[in-house]
Amino acid sequence: MRFSLAIHGGAGTRPREAMTGEAEAGFRAGLSRALLSGCRVLEKGGPALEAVTQAVIALEDDPHFNAGRGSVYTSSSTHEMDAAVMDGASRKAGAVAGICGPRNPVLAARAVMEKSENVLLIGQGAMAFCRGQGLAFEESAYFDTPERFAALQAELERRRLKREDTRDDAARHGTVGAVACDAAGNLAAATSTGGMTGKLPGRVGDCPVFGAGTWADESCAISATGHGEVFIRYAAAHEIAARMRLGKQSLAKAAEAVVAELGIQGGSGGLVAIDAAGEVALPFNCAGMYRGRIGADGIAWTGIYREPLAARELSAA
């Protein structure tokens, strides 16, 4: 049986000089848990859509990552989360934007895809729909983490002092996502994010914009992370799919070229991509991207900076 899964926990990362061994171990453990969570679905012959959902749930539940529990704060000290899922074979899709309540925003996106006639629901209407679907909700305090709150305070202070924005990418934004190719060759993608620290309430990035931050069709599945506005303006994810289908490019060539072009346009970030042969590409144009992949051998490979991915044995997870 052949299958493959790739994930990201956001680009960019903490700068290498600010990364302690303990912190790095925490990020890698979180990535490995998510990889193994998705892998468990695929090794039973389960669908790519369920594998990416489970991988993203694991990342949303881990406060290391800016999605679900670890979501950053808006400029009003609130949380507003976005999430999206897309199934390649059927091109069914679901997304939510501007929600705070559902424990796992990716399950809200799945519910929109599977239980509504719609593709995108936002704000209070989306929350009411999620309640009607019986999704698990959490109090606002569940999403409060001291590190994210400190990041907001620092950002608000910077704005008060009108200082230049010298934050590293990790402090600005982050997203989690997964792409998978299941044993039947079907593809799926899922993305979830808390957005950018100090974002204007109501701001939505590329995550729930299908063709920008999330995409899946017969040829590839893509989940992006980075400066979402630029990814939207260049339809980043669909551009890769189009170059493969219409330009006869390989996944790696198309994904790497698009990410490099986004960088030239001021779109710092990266993405994970997979094709119907299970090949993955994990390009990024910034210092680092929390990322990983796993195949049928069950070995979780993870990486943070530009070093090669490192294996983590199944038994160590």
Place this chain on the structure above:
Amino acid sequence: MRFSLAIHGGAGTRPREAMTGEAEAGFRAGLSRALLSGCRVLEKGGPALEAVTQAVIALEDDPHFNAGRGSVYTSSSTHEMDAAVMDGASRKAGAVAGICGPRNPVLAARAVMEKSENVLLIGQGAMAFCRGQGLAFEESAYFDTPERFAALQAELERRRLKREDTRDDAARHGTVGAVACDAAGNLAAATSTGGMTGKLPGRVGDCPVFGAGTWADESCAISATGHGEVFIRYAAAHEIAARMRLGKQSLAKAAEAVVAELGIQGGSGGLVAIDAAGEVALPFNCAGMYRGRIGADGIAWTGIYREPLAARELSAA
């Protein structure tokens, strides 16, 4: 001086048998006003972005069309509007979703593009931003029209009785939009909508999803109307741009093929498209689409069903 502008006032239309001469004259007058409004910008050498904005303002102000003043009702008897603008040369873009208050949602989208660092703002956050920008607001009553309210009541009654949905396309959805090529060869697109009658509060269609319902780059500009969920799942607008750029197809060929394919997938609707030579394509896969085009001769051409466009002299407007 060469320039060109095309608009739509939604697909589908009222069925031909339900269209009175008076109603048809009203629709055609509204389309002509919008064409002339955009044309006035272009004939002075103004930018495509401003021309599409002015054309959409005229359509938003006309209660014949489902956008701005004539917006349909959600299932909660409220209005929730979406709008988007995109400039081809710079690929700058702005959109709002789920708003009710700004008189002209397209100006809200312009403000997001020009006055914020963001591309997409939704709901209350978007409204607060619009107030901060000094945009003209209207009371909710401004957006109330008896015909739209009656359409909602009929739809709610149908749902209560669990009757089959036999509404014509016009009763279900509608959108307005414009695309232009200015004298400098730059392209722009704008789209604005009240969404679908009886939609779930929070539902967002393809209008503010760049690459789906709205798109502009160097090769083409596109504004779509129809069953937005399907347009999103097929990245309709960006797919046309990609077939032109990567597949070396003409605007007409790419636009017509994509609209036909959307129809096969259950995506009733159409779109207006323009290329950098000012050529336009106005394909639709349903009974009709309120549409029109105008060029440097200042003659407004409009159409509703599958008949050829009819000219309306400048003096008659």
